[in-house]
Amino acid sequence: MPTMLKIAVQKSGRLQEDSLEMLRECGVRVDNGRDQLKVAASGFPLELFFLRNSDIPQYVADGVADVAILGQNTVIEKEKDLEEVLPLGFARCRLSLAVPKGTVYPDITWLNGKKIATSYPNTLRAFLIRHNIEAEIHEIAGSVEIAPNIGLADAICDLVSSGNTLFMNGLEEKEVILKSEAAIFASRNISTEARELLEKLIFRFKSVLAARNNKYLLMNAPNEALSEIINILPGMKSPTVVPLAEPGWSSVHTVISEDRFWEIIDRLKAAGAQGILIIPIQKMIL
């Protein structure tokens, strides 16, 4: 039987949609309904296991799954020795300590003797030890932000992204313990055959990520402005310059990273560029 790469993906929750979308963009199709927890994909020799997020690190550590898409925060919390193969740029969040708004909190020593509610007891414990703080950790599975309001704890330690949940519960963020995003993690026991498949899949993931972060840029420019425009452009290689039907004008094409674009647009216009177009890239082979 040909080898299949076994990948664990969150069964339901915040990571699932983006994980499946990434796989889809990599040409992996998952046709069956999600009620089926073990599904063979088409388009790549891949078998998907839909599992509870918090159970996945153990499955990968044991080699039941070869790889997984997980938040870095979960792998740290579960204290599993997995190989982080590729960060994926979604599910960005941080694990933070927060206290009721208006609390006089001079520094981290305020936490001494306090009770802290969290779903991340291991990460919190390690953080407190690093800072020489003795506090009581009260583990709860969810809705952690409610704890101070119902007299369950003095502080909380939970994931924050927009900060909205903290705000709505009258809490203020005081310490950032770690920053996290989704990533592909691999088992330390992965077979040579599975590793080869993983390399192929990673190549596809990188092409998708690069395409997401870059844009194809086109503009028209008078020939006398070309050298200045080319100097402004931070392209992959030197830009393509094609003459237009109108004498004395050219079309300039290049690829730029999305976050550089706004920085240079005014300079391009000032240099004489016109008809600037920015086009999404589907895949970018590096």
Ligand SMILES: Nc1ncnc2c1ncn2[C@@H]1O[C@H](COP(=O)(O)OP(=O)(O)OP(=O)(O)O)[C@@H](O)[C@H]1O
């Ligand atoms: N508010 C958020 N913004 C961005 N990413 C988040 C946010 N909350 C969670 N995440 C990321 O998504 C992951 C999954 O979160 P989700 O809430 O779906 O599962 P969970 O409740 O932690 O899972 P389980 O209870 O099955 O362990 C988290 O581990 C984290 O990496």
Ligand SMILES: O=P(O)(O)OC[C@H]1O[C@H](OP(=O)(O)OP(=O)(O)O)[C@H](O)[C@@H]1O
């Ligand atoms: O800073 P924000 O953007 O408000 O996001 C933070 C919230 O998101 C997560 O909860 P989630 O919605 O995943 O609920 P859960 O407790 O059921 O996992 C996290 O546990 C926080 O409560």
Ligand SMILES: [Mg+2]
């Ligand atoms: Mg959650």
